[in-house]
Amino acid sequence: MVDPSGAVIGVVFAVATDRPDVAYALTVGELQAVLQPIGADATQVPTGSCLG
Numbered sequence: 001m002v003d004p005s006g007a008v009i010g011v012v013f014a015v016a017t018d019r020p021d022v023a024y025a026l027t028v029g030e031l032q033a034v035l036q037p038i039g040a041d042a043t044q045v046p047t048g049s050c051l052g
Contacts, residue, residue, distance in 0.1 A: 001025060008028060009027065009028055010025040010026055010028060010030075010031075011025060011026050011031060012025045013026060
């Protein structure tokens, strides 16, 4: 997920196929707690096209 300025604010990991307004995501803070111990680096990457 990105905010209006283009900053990454989270990652959607699931959507409810039977409820179009429901999705589940992890925030950047939640992800950093998991990724930092393995040496993950936050670098800019292209987002590509959105799925519709």
